[in-house]
Amino acid sequence: MQLIDGKATSNAIKIEIAEEVRKLTAQGGKKPHLAAILVGEDGASRTYVNHKVKSCEQVGFTSSLYKFDADTSEEELLKTIDELNNNADVDGFIVQLPLPKHINETKVTEAIDPEKDVDGFHPTNLGKMMLGLPTFLPATPYGIVQLLDRYNIETSGKKCVIIGRSHIVGTPMSLLMSRNAKVGNCTVTLTHSRTQNLKEECQQADILIVALGRAEFVTADMVKEGAVVVDVGITRIEDPSKKSGFSLKGDVKFDEVAEKASWITPVPGGVGPMTVVSLLMNTLESARRKSVKESV
Template sequence: MQLIDGKATATAIKGEIAEEVKEIVANGGKRPHLAAVLVGNDGGSQTYVKHKVKACEQCGFESTLLTFEDDITEEQLMSEIDRLNNDPQIDGFIVQLPLPKHIDENKVTMAIDPVKDVDGFHPQNLGKMMLGLPAFLPATPYGIVQLLDRYGIETSGKKCVVVGRSNIVGTPMSLLMSRNAKVGNATVTLVHSRTANMEEECKAADILIVAVGRPGTIKADMVKEGAVVIDVGTTRVADASKKSGFALKGDVLFEEVAPKCSYITPVPGGVGPMTVVTLMKNTLLAAKK
């Protein structure tokens, strides 16, 4: 069993980005600029945005963090998005999810200019991805593709099972794994809460990608010997032994599943750091137009 080290891979990629930014600036180019919009006081969202701001520093980017109380109106937020769309200094921006219940997340996503949509959530970017056209890829699936590529894991002709059909991870992940590309050409099955034989489908997978947000969903008897397991889950679970009072748990029971795997991602330190670094890759792409 080999551990897929997302933290080390992300550090290497940030170093590559930083070198490219140095070259751009040395040649008189503009330093990439990422803005992040944070609404409310959700602890998880604050942590994620903090990581993104730090990553900007490491990559040599400029960053702007815009914070608003959770009583901001939808109209006010849409006005801020319009301002960012039209600010020539901002190359790309994200609106951190989730948003307060009185704000329509789909409406917000649709309002972001696709050329600045570095999260890759806008329908225009998702549509281009489906057609195999150049586009900003959703950060988490893009991060997984990078991990599979950098670890030299063969995907062509393999049976890939994706657990979870969210628009952020599962659905775009299934499309990326089936496309005609270096990381792709897999035969993909997308399973979800209504799948009748989920256990059997998972056990048939050469590559199992799990993104449901329920700790312990995948047990050892659901994984075949030698499988590659990518655990996207990052759920906060109360843990009095931790200084923070919580621990991050994946969707896979790591201790019992890991011995059966050829490769597996840990939680934390697997997919999470890659989600942040691929956001940086998208921002660099946006800055290069």
């Protein structure tokens, strides 16, 4: 078993991004600017947004954080999104999900300017991805593609099974793994809660990507010997032995699955850091596009 280290990979990419920012500013361009909107006090969301702000500082980006109370109206949130859409200094922004139940997530996602949608969730960007056109890829799938690429993991002709069909991870991941690209050319099976014989499907996978949100769901008997296993899930489990009172578990029972896998991502330290760095890559690309437009 070999570890796919998302933390080390994300740090290496941050160094590359910081160098690109230095070149951009040396040529008279401005620092890329990433903004984030946080509604409510969800602990996991707050931690995730704080990581994004810190990462912006590390690579030389400008960052802005807009915080709203949980009872903020949908109208007020949409007004802020419109302001960011029209703020020429902001290259990209994200609205941290999940949102309070009284706010329509679809309406919010569609309100974001596709050219600033660095989370890659806007229907326009998802449609371009499906057609293989240049676009902002959804952050988590983009991060997984980067990991597979940088670890030189062969995907062409492989059987890839994905557990979970969310529009954030599973569905876009299935499209990316089947496309005609360096990381791609897989035969993909997208499984979900209604899939029959899930265990048997997983056992056929050369590459198994798990994005279910159920702690330690995948066990060793579900995994083919020598499979590449990518664990997207992260769940807080009560753990009195920890100072924090909890431990973090992935969707894969790591200790036993690692004995069968050829490559595996840990939790934490696997896909999570790559999701954050993907936002930085998308924001840098947005800044580059604007720089090219302004120079024409």
